[in-house]
Amino acid sequence: MPERVSSAARGASDDPHAQQLRGLRATVINWRDLGHGLAGGSERYAWEFARGLDEGGARVEFLTARDSHQAARETIDGISVRRGGGQFTFYALVWLRLILQRLRGRSPDIVFDAENGIPVFSPLLLPRRTAVVLVMHHVHQEQFLTYFPRPLAHLGRWLERWLMPRVYRNVKTVAVSDSTVREMRVQLDWSRDVEILANGADMPSFEQPAEIHDRSEPGRITVLGRLATHKRIDLVIRAVAQVRDRNPQLREVLRLDVVGKGPVLDQLTAVVDELGLQGVVALHGYLDEQTKRDVIAKSRLHVCASDAEGWGQVVIEAAGLGVPTLSRDVAGLRDSVRDGVTGWLVENPVAVPTTSAQAKALVDVLAEGVVAALAELDDPRRRETMGAAARQWARGFTWAGMRSRARQIVVDDLAHRRG
Template identity: 50%
Template sequence: MAGPSGTLRGTTAVVVNWRDLEHSSAGGSEHYAWEFAKALRDGGADVEFLTARDHGQTRSDVRDGIRIRRGGGVLTFYVRAGLRLLRRRRRLDVVIDPACGIPTFSPLFVRRRTVVVMPVHHVHQDQFATYFPAPVAKVGQLLERVAMPRVYRRRRTVAVSESTRAEMVRRLRWAGAVDILPNGSAVPDAASFAPGDKDPDRLVALGRLVPHKRVELVLHAVRALLPARPGLHLDVCGKGPDEGRLRQLAVELGIADRVTFHGFVDEDRKWDLLRRASLHVCASDSEGWGQVVIEAAGAGVPTVARAVPGLRDSVRDGRTGWLVPDDDDLEVVGSRLTEQVRAALQELDAPAARARTFEECQRWAAGFTWARMRERARAVVEEELARSR
């Protein structure tokens, strides 16, 4: 499947990402990595996707004409990936090495002339402290803040948003150039959605159920708003380790009958839920971008979100949603989020306002496609190959 330029014919490429699309914890970064692999394939390259192996997964597979090689777990994958790159170093022309917390430090294992491109979704300094004990978190923070800028200082780096680029400079003291390579989106035909299909009392929350997504703030908002809007209902779409805690919280708050935990939903079900929803709520601590925001917007659904990195890039405040000023105190954030959801629902009660926001959302989402992302990704690699040769 050679692309328009064909300059990647005869090129051997590896995409190194610690999860693939079939992994039980796969999310937006996995989709991005896979689209990068498809971009190389479309240019005529021979592509291997190197990833960890989840329970029940095979060691190897072929999907979309791309070879998948799996092995290792959360930590051992990095060792296996490094050894695999070292063994193939003389035959590798391109390595795509996303920073999923920390990258695989591929420049240490390949030739200097091998093109290495590192996509960065967001800075993980705070997430290390959220998910790991202090000593382990400190190691992760040092690897990201100290080792990563040094190892990749002469390699091509791309960020998915302007917020991520700014965070890299501010928090990692990144000195090299960082280009912007935004995510894409695969939204159905815009005509398959209509403002008249929206339920004014239907909220939706999309994404993995993990602590830093702060879905509990959305549950508290539902409880607070129910007296004024007794028909309010929240659809939670996604799975993850936080699901049990969130289900229990819904029971404790007395809103279990007002919240539906759908778990993982396929594409058809997701779009059916978005077709009916009037408002998407995202309380995440930070994102590299806001993939779920753009998906919601494609269905004409605006988003209430915290004004944090990534989300302030994907939400056009006052046009495709509303941004809530952030604070270190989650109680303050929760109160602000609740009040903004209340105000947004009141505004969207008016059919004219709902139609106007619907159109703004769809127009914004239409600018982000995976085809455009793949075209830009391929161009980045072609530029680096030309420079290396």
């Protein structure tokens, strides 16, 4: 869970927007919270938005689905978390709550509505005075085809492409990156204004000079993030096997650390076993913050092979520790990786690999990129330059800054609606 916030932080006097949110009711809607077994970057984003409203003096309610180990109700750092339903039934429970609140004249003043593939279409259930913020991490048109059978996939694509832009045509819309905005323009024909509200990151403290010396080990690679199909971590593992087979000078030092949890863990374990990489690839699962940072800091390179991202939160997390990233040149990652400065963008031969030949082509590209990047980082001067640039780039993205900007967006929208 994120760090705790004292009650004194709420409505702090140095926040110009604090008084304008004091006493308002806010609802944050996201299909998972940070305690969910499948939580990832979008869940952290939603929680930080909730914290931002809470710090501004609002009374915040977080509506989310309920994992098997979670309580139905919980209060965390002053935020009331209400959980119910699964991946699909969660929507019905949210609708019921919003309808009952409106019938009782207690609709929220502010609603954060996350588009996690399909939003809850909250504007249909709220009075016009409510400030609704639609949050887009990325467009899901291709992912619907990856994760769902055809009839359900086409329904999801239609809801996102046709219905959503019409329901949300009069609400504030924010995206996490320029790539997401471009996807919205091209794939959803989105013509209205979209503001950028970037992710933050947890930056390590560099107060002591000893903390920033190079601790990386030759040939050591890390993959961070949720273990999901579209992250293509299996292809990174296969690329590592190919690098070992074709580059004898790397055979003894090449190591891959995979940090994160998710639904494809068993599949990744099977790939490791198939390739005989038990002593080369470590599937760590979830790690506490300090242990995770220790693993990242020992890495010479971070690799991200996702089909697409709204942003590259894991890229910034690695950059904060001076570790550059090699990634595919895809939406979101091309925003978070500064090619040749804080990492490298490699050719993306296919947007979504669906055949063995396409997967093989992507493995080849990743393997070539890893070899080239590790060779470049063998030079201490180049390693120092890229590490310093990565840390400097990462420091521009903080959760405190994100929360402050979120409050400003909400206050401005409230003023517009009630002016």
